[in-house]
Amino acid sequence: MVSSIATLAIILAALTGILFRPFGLREAIPAVAGALALVASGLLPLQAALRAAGQGWDVYLFLAGMMLLAELAALEGVFDWAACHVARAARGSALRLFSYVYVLAVLITAFLSNDATAVVFTPAVAVVARQAGAEQKLPYVLICAFVANAASFLLPIANPANLVVYGAAMPDLPQWLRLFSLPSAVSILASFLLLWATQAKALRQALTVPETIALQTGGRLTLAGLGCMAALLLAASAVGWRLGPPTFCAGVGTTALVLLRARQSPWPVLRGVSWSVLFLVAGLFIMLGALDRLGLAAAVAREVAGFGPYQLGTVLAILCNLVNNLPAGLLAGHVLASAAPQAKAAALIAVDLGPNLSVTGSLATILWLTSLRSHGETMTAWRFLRLGAVMMPPVLALALYALRLAV
Numbered sequence: 001m002v003s004s005i006a007t008l009a010i011i012l013a014a015l016t017g018i019l020f021r022p023f024g025l026r027e028a029i030p031a032v033a034g035a036l037a038l039v040a041s042g043l044l045p046l047q048a049a050l051r052a053a054g055q056g057w058d059v060y061l062f063l064a065g066m067m068l069l070a071e072l073a074a075l076e077g078v079f080d081w082a083a084c085h086v087a088r089a090a091r092g093s094a095l096r097l098f099s100y101v102y103v104l105a106v107l108i109t110a111f112l113s114n115d116a117t118a119v120v121f122t123p124a125v126a127v128v129a130r131q132a133g134a135e136q137k138l139p140y141v142l143i144c145a146f147v148a149n150a151a152s153f154l155l156p157i158a159n160p161a162n163l164v165v166y167g168a169a170m171p172d173l174p175q176w177l178r179l180f181s182l183p184s185a186v187s188i189l190a191s192f193l194l195l196w197a198t199q200a201k202a203l204r205q206a207l208t209v210p211e212t213i214a215l216q217t218g219g220r221l222t223l224a225g226l227g228c229m230a231a232l233l234l235a236a237s238a239v240g241w242r243l244g245p246p247t248f249c250a251g252v253g254t255t256a257l258v259l260l261r262a263r264q265s266p267w268p269v270l271r272g273v274s275w276s277v278l279f280l281v282a283g284l285f286i287m288l289g290a291l292d293r294l295g296l297a298a299a300v301a302r303e304v305a306g307f308g309p310y311q312l313g314t315v316l317a318i319l320c321n322l323v324n325n326l327p328a329g330l331l332a333g334h335v336l337a338s339a340a341p342q343a344k345a346a347a348l349i350a351v352d353l354g355p356n357l358s359v360t361g362s363l364a365t366i367l368w369l370t371s372l373r374s375h376g377e378t379m380t381a382w383r384f385l386r387l388g389a390v391m392m393p394p395v396l397a398l399a400l401y402a403l404r405l406a407v
Contacts (some may be wrong), residue, residue: 004294007043010034011287015323015353018280018360026364028276031283044290051287053282059160059326060351061244063115063363065251069225070120072255075359078226079214083127084213089202090132091366094203095133095196100296102192106154109406111230113243114148114159114352115363120226122371132209137377139199141368144390145356145384148364150191152352154184157237161362164329167350169337170240179345180404186402187353189254190395198390225254274370281326282365288327292334309346313400315349317354317392325362326357349399356395357388 014034036055038044044052062390073079086104090097093184105125109117122144129137152159156166156176163170171179196203215223221274229250236246259266307315320328329351336344355361372379 002164003043003393006041007038007294008041010037010041011290011323013285015285018324018366020080024097024278026280027360027369028280028283031280031287034285036249038286038290046291048289048293049286052286055289055330056281056285056326058242058244059281059363060214060343061248062113062160063119063228063277063281063367064273065244065248066113066115066119066254067222067273067277068251069124069222069229069277070116071269072258073120073219073222074272075218075268076222076384077213078219078222080131081123081215081219082124083131083212084210085208086128087132087207089194089211090207092207094134094205094207094210096136097128097207098140098143098203099192099397100201100380101128102147102195104141105143106151106188107250107334109151109157110154112153112233112360113157114362117144117148118364118367118371122368123375126371126375126377130135131208131210135205136202137319137375138379139195139202141372141377142195142199144371145365145368146191146195148368149186149353149356149362150187150395151179152364153349154188155237156167157233157243159241159352159364161325161351162348163243164326165333165336165344165351171341173238174182179341180349182406183345183349183399183402187349187399189393190398191356191391194391194395195197197389211264218262221258221261223248225257226267228254251363274367276390277363277367279300280366284324284327285330288323288330291323291327291331291353307343309342309400309403312343313346313350314349317396320343320351320354321358321361324360325351343405344401345407347401349403350396351394353399354392356392357385361388 011034014030017030027294039046039049086100087097092099105117105121110119122141125140125144126137127359129140156162156170229247232250233243236243255269316328316332332351334349336347355365359365369379
């Protein structure tokens with residue numbers, strides 16, 4: 001009993017640190033500190049901790065490849081080039097720019113994953129807003145945070161959490177589309193309307209139309225690498241492969257090609273990558289391993305056995321915001337291994353969409369915060385929570401209702 005209370009206390013302290021970032025600490029520090037405290041206190045054996053951390057190997061490779069390619073794209077001017085074209089297409093209309101950015105965010109999430117939207121697209125949107133002369137960049141970059149979750153069940157590859165929930169039992173693409181097309185459409189449209197309504201005052205400004213920017217050879221190669229990554233992820237999803245290895249290979253391969261061709265040092269790219277995110281993810285997996293040793297999975301399985309989609313979705317959405325959606329997805333996949341298709345689908349929608357409530361709900365939102373800070377923007381946990389409380393509950397309810405119609 002004492003060890004259970006101590007385990008929960010350490011995990012709660014670590015999650016509180018991730019949420020509030022005392023003294024401006026990066027999110028990875030309290031996560032790693034919590035994991036080390038569990039091992040050092042004997043509450044979680046070292047071998048069990050290593051096994052728990054090892055469960056995230058595919059996610060580590062995925063993130064490493066994505067972050068490498070994102071940093072390369074930033075250094076090679078791909079973001080500036082893309083921003084210029086989007087801002088010119090908006091022709092001075094803030095609402096048109098908002099809509100174009102939203103559509104692009106949906107496409108990037110669906111075909112490159114929600115982490116790509118957070119890591120790759122957020123800097124580009126910040127550049128778009130700056131080049132268009134927007135007085136407030138936040139309405140545009142908020143799109144990246146909310147769409148990264150709201151559109152992340154449109155395709156299986158749109159969110160690593162999808163693989164975590166379904167594991168080896170991933171539905172094939174036709175079955176996936178039958179289950180999730182309508183809920184995804186509802187989620188994307190409802191999120192757009194709510195985000196537009198909450199940001200409408202800031203979207204009345206007339207914007208400028210920037211001059212055209214040319215993309216150099218390195219940028220064109222990087223853009224081609226992004227296209228190859230999208231193709232590889234779709235192919236990997238179609239044949240049931242893990243997404244981490246092809247993403248990592250595409251990121252490393254494209255970076256090496258561009259740097260070798262230009263005879264440049266890799267250090268500027270490597271220094272720009274937020275490697276601490278990998279330690280954050282490892283810490284979260286270790287803390288989940290500690291919870292699993294307490295028998296949490298079995299207890300939760302008993303409690304949710306009679307839950308309907310709305311109850312299950314609500315519980316998981318709350319859990320995602322308490323422990324992050326990757327550990328929550330692992331737990332859901334374990335607990336619902338033999339559940340009915342509708343129950344697993346409801347769980348996946350909650351794991352993907354529920355994190356839109358808080359900044360710690362999903363890894364994509366944490367990555368988004370990191371991207372924001374690198375471009376001089378800030379978002380407090382309380383401010384995001386106030387907006388998330390308006391955005392997430394009605395969208396989740398509508399998506400779960402759409403799932404009921406779809407099945």
